[in-house]
Amino acid sequence: xxxxxxxxxxxxxxxxxxxxxxxxxxxxxxxxxxxxxxxxxxxxxxxxxxxxxxxxxxxxxxxxxxxxxxxxxxxxxxxxxxxxxxxxxxxxxxxxxxxxxxxxxxxxxxxxxxxxxxxxxxxxxxxxxxxxxxxxxxxxxxxxxxxxxxxxxxxxxxxxxxxxxxxxxxxxxxxxxxxxxxxxxxxxxxxxxxxxxxxxxxxxxxxxxxxxxxxxxxxxxxxxxxxxxxxxxxxxxxxxxxxxxxxxxxxxxxxxxxxxxxxxxxxxxxxxxxxxxxxxxxxxxxxxxxxxxxxxxxxxxxxxxxxxxxxxxxxxxxxxxxxxxxx
Amino acid sequence: xxxxxxxxxxxxxxxxxxxxxxxxxxxxxxxxxxxxxxxxxxxxxxxxxxxxxxxxxxxxxxxxxxxxxxxxxxxxxxxxxxxxxxxxxxxxxxxxxxxxxxxxxxxxxxxxxxxxxxxxxxxxxxxxxxxxxxxxxxxxxxxxxxxxxxxxxxxxxxxxxxxxxxxxxxxxxxxxxxxxxxxxxxxxxxxxxxxxxxxxxxxxxxxxxxxxxxxxxxxxxxxxxxxxxxxxxxxxxxxxxxxxxxxxxxxxxxxxxxxxxxxxxxxxxxxxxxxxxxxxxxxxxxxxxxxxxxxxxxxxxxxxxxxxxxxxxxxxxxxxxxxxxxxxxxxxxxxxxxxxxxxxxxxxxxxxxxxxxxxxxxxxxxxxxxxxxxxxxxxxxxxxxxxxxxxxxxxxxxxxxxxxxxxxxxxxxxxxxxxx
Numbered sequence: 177x178x179x180x181x182x183x184x185x186x187x188x189x190x191x192x193x194x195x196x197x198x199x200x201x202x203x204x205x206x207x208x209x210x211x212x213x214x215x216x217x218x219x220x221x222x223x224x225x226x227x228x229x230x231x232x233x234x235x236x237x238x239x240x241x242x243x244x245x246x247x248x249x250x251x252x253x254x255x256x257x258x259x260x261x262x263x264x265x266x267x268x269x270x271x272x273x274x275x276x277x278x279x280x281x282x283x284x285x286x287x288x289x290x291x292x293x294x295x296x297x298x299x300x301x302x303x304x305x306x307x308x309x310x311x312x313x314x315x316x317x318x319x320x321x322x323x324x325x326x327x328x329x330x331x332x333x334x335x336x337x338x339x340x341x342x343x344x345x346x347x348x349x350x351x352x353x354x355x356x357x358x359x360x361x362x363x364x365x366x367x368x369x370x371x372x373x374x375x376x377x378x379x380x381x382x383x384x385x386x387x388x389x390x391x392x393x394x395x396x397x398x399x400x401x402x403x404x405x406x407x408x409x410x411x412x413x414x415x416x417x418x419x420x421x422x423x424x425x426x427x428x429x430x431x432x433x434x435x436x437x438x439x440x441x442x443x444x445x446x447x448x449x450x451x452x453x454x455x456x457x458x459x460x461x462x463x464x465x466x467x468x469x470x471x472x473x474x475x476x477x478x479x480x481x482x483x484x485x486x487x488x489x490x491x492x493x494x495x496x497x498x499x500x501x502x503x
Numbered sequence: 504x505x506x507x508x509x510x511x512x513x514x515x516x517x518x519x520x521x522x523x524x525x526x527x528x529x530x531x532x533x534x535x536x537x538x539x540x541x542x543x544x545x546x547x548x549x550x551x552x553x554x555x556x557x558x559x560x561x562x563x564x565x566x567x568x569x570x571x572x573x574x575x576x577x578x579x580x581x582x583x584x585x586x587x588x589x590x591x592x593x594x595x596x597x598x599x600x601x602x603x604x605x606x607x608x609x610x611x612x613x614x615x616x617x618x619x620x621x622x623x624x625x626x627x628x629x630x631x632x633x634x635x636x637x638x639x640x641x642x643x644x645x646x647x648x649x650x651x652x653x654x655x656x657x658x659x660x661x662x663x664x665x666x667x668x669x670x671x672x673x674x675x676x677x678x679x680x681x682x683x684x685x686x687x688x689x690x691x692x693x694x695x696x697x698x699x700x701x702x703x704x705x706x707x708x709x710x711x712x713x714x715x716x717x718x719x720x721x722x723x724x725x726x727x728x729x730x731x732x733x734x735x736x737x738x739x740x741x742x743x744x745x746x747x748x749x750x751x752x753x754x755x756x757x758x759x760x761x762x763x764x765x766x767x768x769x770x771x772x773x774x775x776x777x778x779x780x781x782x783x784x785x786x787x788x789x790x791x792x793x794x795x796x797x798x799x800x801x802x803x804x805x806x807x808x809x810x811x812x813x814x815x816x817x818x819x820x821x822x823x824x825x826x827x828x829x830x831x832x833x834x835x836x837x838x839x840x841x842x843x844x845x846x847x848x849x850x851x852x853x854x855x856x857x858x859x860x861x862x863x864x865x866x867x868x869x870x871x872x873x874x875x876x877x878x879x880x881x882x883x884x885x886x887x888x889x890x891x892x893x894x895x896x897x898x899x900x901x902x903x904x905x906x907x908x909x910x911x912x913x914x915x916x917x918x919x920x921x922x923x
Contacts, residue, residue, distance in 0.1 A: 457839035473837025
């Protein structure tokens with residue numbers, strides 16, 4: 177196995193990133209990337225988070241969990257391939273003696289894996305998001321093992337992440353890490369890493385950054401025309417209705433006012449301020465002639481600012497125009 | 504660095520705070536702008552359009568079907584233990600809900616029991632919209648092992664064995680299958696999901712299966728005819744809207760100050776209208792609002808699963824049991840899915856909401872105050888993305904919103920408890 181299966185907690189990662197930087201890029205486990213916690217199943221990545229909803233509500237954890245309680249592990253795929261791969265999820269008591277530095281090779285050397293297993297979710301393909309739930313009965317050191325199988329090649333990719341549930345007493349290593357961290361502080365400040373790290377640790381700061389980004393995002397006021405084409409629309413009720421599926425007639429003409437015929441038209445849209453798309457998947461069902469096209473399946477489920485993106489492809493031109501709509 | 508940036512910031516903050524203070528100062532709660540009046544009108548029951556036809560259900564508006572469906576709705580014989588009817592969970596005196604986090608029938612159902620009133624206006628049924636008509640929805644609990652736990656052959660048999668039911672059925676739909684022929688139609692009770700029943704079903708000819716499915720669908724259509732007749736009636740809020748365009752002072756006497764301010768928040772800065780719009784206070788669409796998972800359960804995936812199920816359900820609008828020869832199924836045909844529908848659930852109506860606690864898809868929130876506190880906070884969703892944004896409302900404002908929600912109550916049309 178050439179891949180290094182080591183997973184290291186944040187502090188260790190930051191420390192080792194200076195001492196032996198090459199390890200960080202190569203290991204498969206749970207790491208911090210920018211503001212989010214990411215699990216790397218080989219090259220396949222997913223947003224990783226753990227909740228203890230009964231004791232800490234919506235608070236997210238990356239690896240270590242404060243107490244033994246009902247825990248929900250969530251992987252939101254950042255790589256589409258995971259949506260089609262059978263994934264299994266195992267939690268074992270740490271019987272490797274390696275603690276934070278346990279790697280896949282250590283797991284493979286465990287004689288009776290089932291004996292050490294406290295939770296096992298057999299392989300299952302989850303097309304949307306992968307979740308498992310386990311109630312920890314006792315605190316201690318644990319190791320999570322996630323394996324994803326490539327359905328065609330049967331190749332198995334794995335991630336290993338040691339984690340701690342509850343306070344289990346300290347060995348010498350946290351002091352070792354703390355001392356190293358202090359030494360790193362100046363480096364972190366200078367490299368800008370600290371800023372990213374802090375941003376992740378503080379929900380308030382990340383929220384503020386998000387709000388800031390939102391405020392900075394330019395409000396798109398593109399009219400339904402580009403330099404080549406102009407698009408107008410009409411609806412049966414005179415204007416788009418809310419909460420009623422209805423059809424539009426799109427009229428497409430060139431900048432000279434000539435109807436554009438035999439165009440391939442696709443339509444998407446949504447509410448930029450709410451991060452959601454149209455509730456339906458409308459499509460052009462008929463060309464009516466004279467540059468008119470029947471667009472069916474339009475539905476708006478709330479008032480507010482919508483943008484409808486009309487992509488028009490003809491032999492001469494391929495362009496997208498945005499129709500802004502205030503409903 | 505000079506201190507000016509801090510000074511300027513301080514001045515700006517002070518200025519904004521005082522401005523905000525001015526805006527928040529209680530104004531006359533009964534004064535409405537033209538735009539606000541138009542919004543109020545759009546929410547009133549008088550604006551509810553006529554019931555849309557359901558071409559997939561030929562008996563949807565026939566009085567005999569309503570009467571037949573009503574009897575089926577209350578009949579516990581349509582269950583594995585002869586003890587559970589639709590009304591066991593959809594209790595009329597609780598506005599067709601049950602007051603429990605999750606429905607309790609033969610077992611515990613998967614989600615909170617949703618109300619029925621006004622669902623004839625919804626293109627989608629269930630919290631995840633996994634059915635696309637009232638009649639196809641009505642079929643599912645009959646065979647769900649946690650709910651009524653029966654099976655379609657047994658259900659049709661109960662109807663065939665009851666003289667009054669048989670007359671109703673034959674007059675509405677024509678002859679019933681010949682259920683006396685036990686070789687063709689095996690007599691197995693118990694849930695349709697059971698192995699024994701599955702084996703017996705698979706051994707039947709496709710033609711016989713079709714005959715049963717047709718009769719089963721017809722019973723759903725009769726139940727839907729009854730459910731379709733259940734409508735909300737005028738609430739105090741509707742009386743207020745009717746009065747407000749004429750005499751604002753008289754109208755104001757219908758709602759107290761807190762209720763008026765709550766209404767103003769509802770149509771304004773609380774943003775409720777984004778989803779709870781129209782006279783039924785719902786857009787019947789699907790939204791992830793970041794509700795916490797229920798105890799001991801995985802986070803519910805919601806609409807992404809519902810879309811898959813409704814598109815392959817044999818009783819859907821495009822299926823062979825629809826009565827519409829033209830298969831007008833725009834909602835199903837143009838349905839879409841996507842990551843934003845992970846953990847998304849259908850917006851429930853807010854009419855009579857004060858009587859339908861607990862709330863949310865698993866009944867996670869016990870009171871209206873908890874629901875409002877949840878939206879005020881708008882926490883990150885466990886799975887998917889919470890569409891809602893934190894509202895920053897004060898405690899008093901939350902109380903006012905709650906007071907307004909309690910003005911949306913009225914009796915149910917289409918059902919009088921003394922007439923059963």
